[in-house]
Amino acid sequence: MATTYCYKPLSPEPGTIRLIRLFKSPPTDPIRCELFEASLQDDDGITYQAVSYTWGSNAVTESITVEEEHTKGRRTSPMLNVTTNLHTALRYIRSRDIDLVLWIDAICIDQGSLQEKSCQIGQMKLVYEKAEEVLIWLGHGSDENVEAAMDAMCRLHDEARTDRKAWRDPTKRPEIAGLVFRRQFANVPGSTFQQHVDAFKELLARPWFKRVWVIQEVASARSATVLFGSRSAPAAIFALMPSFLGVKVDSHTQAVLDILPGHSRQESWWNQRRDLLYLLKMFASSQTSEPRDRIYALLGISSDASDTNVFSPDYEISLKELLQKTLSFFLFGSAQSLSAQDKIDFPTRSLTGLTHYADDPKRLASEMLQWSVKTRHDSTTSKILSHHGFDMDRCLLYDLIESGGYDEVIEHHFLHGEVDLTLIYRNWETLLQVALRKKDVKTTKLLLEKAGIRIDAERLETLKLNVMKRSIPPVSVLMGWNEGDTIPGHGRQLDPTFLEAMGVPTKAPRLLRKEVRTPYAENEVDALLSSAARKDDVNELSRVIHGGVNPCNYRDAWGGTLLSLAAREGSLSVVRFILDEMGERFDVNAKDCDGRTALSFAAEGGYLGVVKLLAEHGADRAAKDNSGKRIVDWLEDSAGKKDWRFSGETWGSHLADWRASLYGSEIAL
Incomplete structure (x- = not known):
């Protein structure tokens, strides 16, 4: 009974590969060959042809004979199992007259050794560059x-x-x-x-055109011939x-x-252009039996990730770990494993999700920064900011103040960036108001100085005292100012618009709907509606509506509707009440100033019941916000969150089912 061929470890020298010498033979004879080592570093080394083909079925149902010579002249002929497609290719490629020297991945790489596989795949680009010719095997047929x-x-x-x-x-x-x-x-x-x-x-x-590895193989080739059966071109x-x-x-x-x-x-x-992110987008529909190869197969030909010191194949890590390394590469320029001390973490991203940033790579850093701030992954935030600078949008600045602990970042932005103190942010707060609510003396001082109000030592003590003893003290209480007063050291009066932005009550309260008479004070309406939505209190919402308030007119600081607010809070009962009782009056696909819909907020929060309910009422599943982010992207962001509907377990494992229920056959989009 024939023995099975056992691979011998390759020399550890860089550039070492195996080659196969395919012995000449008539077409009907069994396939015989030998394997031997060669070096890619040797410019005068042996010439060879590299074969580019598809494995086809992974079942190894055929075998070839590998001739081996041992010490003292003893020879053996063990058998090496190969796939049917490769066996057929070897029959057609084999010559009657001369031995051929070839490189074929399934034979020249020990597929049972993850360490060797990682090392050899890291130099495959060089293997195909050094080949005298690449033979592209498309298959055979009788047509x-x-x-x-x-x-x-x-x-x-x-x-x-x-x-x-x-x-x-x-x-x-x-x-x-x-x-x-x-x-x-x-x-x-x-x-x-x-x-x-x-x-x-x-x-x-032919399947060859869909195989992911052929991209690197032909892109690296100096010369290539297409083979179909016994024909070539x-x-x-x-x-x-x-x-x-x-x-x-x-x-x-x-x-x-x-x-x-x-x-x-x-x-x-x-x-x-052929950076890795762009290549992943270009060849997103490529096929492979090994998901990690969708990335590894493109490293060698990319303009930014071909250096194995920057990004190297590693088959000993999981797909999830690889996606994290890939995201790290896109953000920081290196995919090398981060040490435990770094404490860097990222949200779960699918490969398809990453390719959506190919046309706007900067958006990836911006969204990762927003995620790290909101989820208090401070090490990640610091690393992103140190690598990409301190340029940030106004909402992120609000989040940094809200989160606390980012004094250095905030101060740097105040010194070098634009800050509009009169802008209204979440919960109808200005930057100064959120700093006061958080009892953040340093940021409050920076904001006042940004407005041209110099805080000397004496005034700083007064400021500290007032900030610490009140939850949201207005500026007039803080500094002893009133409407019409002159700003000390600034030489101008505090006009009503500026005072209102700073949190000082003025004579121009905002009305939700002036023409409706309600038992509520005009400045209470928004608070009552938002309170009911946040608490998922349908009874309270009904009382407010029956009091003459039209909830359709509610808009938050970004122009979002009450439905969006309820979806963002995961208030399933309120969302159902709005859709069932006022569905005709509410636009389920209404967008705020950032292009966000109620469905996107529910997806971001991982509120699956709300997501399903909105989808059933006609919410646009293909909607994108102003940055191009889709509903499915928000779902992926929230895959690591916990949801009580699944007894506290992470619902990332349910993501595929939910994507299928939302998108059907469009899951990959």
Whole structure:
């Protein structure tokens, strides 16, 4: 009984690989070969061809013989199991007359060693760069039209290169080939031409074009030949055929054709942008049996992650850990594991979710910063701010003051950024008001000084005393000012608008709806409505409405509706009451000034009951906010949160089911 081949560990020297010598033999003979070590560092090393193919089924149902020579001249012939598709490829590639030296991933890498696999995959780009030629195996078949199409490509190539002087100029080759094509097909019957079109479409539909690893393999190749059964054609001519035949190609397949060796590679997107984030977006529909390969297969050809010291393949970590490392790379430029002392954490992100930032990478840092501030991941916040600077939007500044502990960041922004003290933020508060509520003396002082009010030592003590003894003292109490007073050291009067923004009551209270008579004071209406929504108190909300208040007119500081407020708080009863009792008067898809809808707030909070209820009442599941963020992105953000509906367990495991119920077949969008 034949023994099974056992791999010997490779030399630890950098650039060491295995190669296979495929012994010459008639087509019907069993496949025989030998494996030996070689070095990519040796410029005068052995020449070889690299094979690019699809594994097909993972079932290893075929075997090949590996000849081994041991000490004292003893030889053995153990068997190595391979997939059916690879076995077929070897039969067609094998020569009758000469031995071939090849590199084939499934044979030349010990697939049972995660350590070797990680190391070898990290240098695959170099393997394909050093190869004399890359053989692209598309498969085999008995379709005569496909074979005829392959033969036509060969004839086209042979005739086009007869003018050797002109053919030496790569920029002229597409034009030369086009002229030859038109001449060769000038008198071809329409039915025959259509057969060529259909045959080429069949070739493009081969699984090879969807495999993620082929991207790196052909992008690194100096020269390549496309193989179908016993037929072959130069890859450079193959890439031109869609334009010659008038074949429409999907964006993914076209991106692969663009990077085949030849002039098309130099003229395509390949020479414009190929950072990892962009490549992940370009080849998002690629297929692989190993999810981690969707990232690892693109590292070597990316412009920013090809250095293994920055980002290296590691099959000993989980997909979740890899996604965290990838997010770290996009934020900080390095995917190396962070030490436990760093205490850096990120929200769960799918690979599809990450690719949405390809067109606006800065948005990723901005959203991660907002998440880290809101969830009090202070180490993450500090690292993002130190890496990306202190530029932030006004809502984030409010969150930093609300969270506390970011004195250095806030002070830096006050010194170098724009701060509008009159802007109203969440809960109808200005920055000064939230600083006072938090009893933040330092920020209060900074804000007053930003307004031109210099706080000397004596006044600072008064300020400290008043801030600490009152929860929300108005400015007039703090500093002893009234409307019409002159600001000390500033030389101007406090006008009503400025005082109102600073929290001092004025004679211009805001009305929710002036034409309605209610038993409530005009400045109580918003507070009553928001209180009922926050507490999920339907009875209180009903009393306010029956008192003559129209809740449809409620708007928060960002222009959000009462429905959005209830959704943000997870107030399921109030949301149901609004939708059932006032659904015709409420726009379920109303957006605030940031483009947020009630559904996005419910998704952000992880309130699945509210999400489902809104979806059932026509909430737009495809809605995006002003930054381009979708409902499913907010769902992914909240996947780590806890929800009492699942007895305190994290509901991240339920995310796929909820995405399916919301999006159906559109889950991947």
